[in-house]
Amino acid sequence: MGTHAAPHRRRRPALFAAAGVALLAGLLGLPRADGAPRSADACRTAGATMPRGDCGPYWQVLAEDFNGDRVPLGAFSDCAHHVDTSAAYCGGLRGAYRNNWWAYPTGWRDTANERQRGRSVAGVYHPEDTVSVGPAADGDGRMRIRMWRPADGGPVHAAAVVPRAVMQMKYGKYSARIKVTKPAPGYKSAWLHYGGGCEMDHPEGEWTGSLTAFHHPCGGGEQGTYHGADDWTRWHTVSTEWTPGQVRFFVDGRQVGRDTRNVPDRPLSWVLQNESALEGPPAAPGSSAQLEITWVAAYAYGWKGAR
Numbered sequence: 324m325g326t327h328a329a330p331h332r333r334r335r336p337a338l339f340a341a342a343g344v345a346l347l348a349g350l351l352g353l354p355r356a357d358g359a360p361r362s363a364d365a366c367r368t369a370g371a372t373m374p375r376g377d378c379g380p381y382w383q384v385l386a387e388d389f390n391g392d393r394v395p396l397g398a399f400s401d402c403a404h405h406v407d408t409s410a411a412y413c414g415g416l417r418g419a420y421r422n423n424w425w426a427y428p429t430g431w432r433d434t435a436n437e438r439q440r441g442r443s444v445a446g447v448y449h450p451e452d453t454v455s456v457g458p459a460a461d462g463d464g465r466m467r468i469r470m471w472r473p474a475d476g477g478p479v480h481a482a483a484v485v486p487r488a489v490m491q492m493k494y495g496k497y498s499a500r501i502k503v504t505k506p507a508p509g510y511k512s513a514w515l516h517y518g519g520g521c522e523m524d525h526p527e528g529e530w531t532g533s534l535t536a537f538h539h540p541c542g543g544g545e546q547g548t549y550h551g552a553d554d555w556t557r558w559h560t561v562s563t564e565w566t567p568g569q570v571r572f573f574v575d576g577r578q579v580g581r582d583t584r585n586v587p588d589r590p591l592s593w594v595l596q597n598e599s600a601l602e603g604p605p606a607a608p609g610s611s612a613q614l615e616i617t618w619v620a621a622y623a624y625g626w627k628g629a630r
Contacts, residue, residue, distance in 0.1 A: 369576025549580025
């Protein structure tokens with residue numbers, strides 16, 4: 324969503340001495356020059372292990388490691404029930420996954436369809452043939468988002484999944500561990516909160532490029548752009564902390580961005596949106612790309628029941 328400029332990359336230190344000081348600070352857990360400690364997020368969410376339990380001002384309402392039942396292709400279907408509300412559900416799902424997950428219904432069009440984008444290839448959401456859950460070779464449970472474009476050159480089959488526990492929730496902390504296991508040009512993610520002229524995107528970017536966070540202040544204004552990591556094909560833990568008057572973005576425990584300008588103060592849903600690219604070459608006919616999620620965790624802010 325939104326119109327994004329090229330990501331701003333951090334400068335490399337010009338002197339070895341500066342690099343040495345930064346390394347020492349990281350090893351000792353000292354604050355960085357901008358005042359943010361290396362592992363500054365409230366839950367110290369930096370590694371591979373899914374966090375469990377409350378932390379700081381956050382009350383955990385979702386902890387999913389995908390180690391339960393398998394969800395085959397085809398199950399994320401019949402999703403046009405109470406769309407975009409906390410009552411939304413996919414009729415093809417069963418048990419805990421039906422209770423905990425929703426997806427944009429088949430036939431909804433992705434962002435690249437907007438005329439002003441000028442894209443030669445756009446996408447249509449098809450959760451039934453793009454989203455599945457099952458173990459990796461080492462037994463680790465994963466949600467897989469496999470987007471693809473038909474060999475006949477039709478639209479990209481895209482996927483946007485939504486944790487129901489945090490639909491229409493005001494403020495909170497949102498974390499996941501992700502990796503693109505099969506990159507290809509023409510595919511991207513834009514995981515976001517948006518509505519009412521407000522938008523927070525993290526992570527966002529073409530899967531063959533870098534991870535970036537964006538903040539579009541409510542009511543307009545210059546977007547905040549924050550480079551997060553260089554490569555989607557490595558495992559990363561990403562977190563967004565949204566509190567009154569402030570949003571902060573983290574990658575692997577490191578704060579990569581913060582904004583206080585016209586931050587949303589209304590309930591919004593966390594949408595794990597994956598779609599056709601808005602920049603660079605389009606997806607080739609017959610191509611596919613895959614993102615894997617090994618866990619997601621989400622938290623309400625403040626006191627229990629604050630929605």
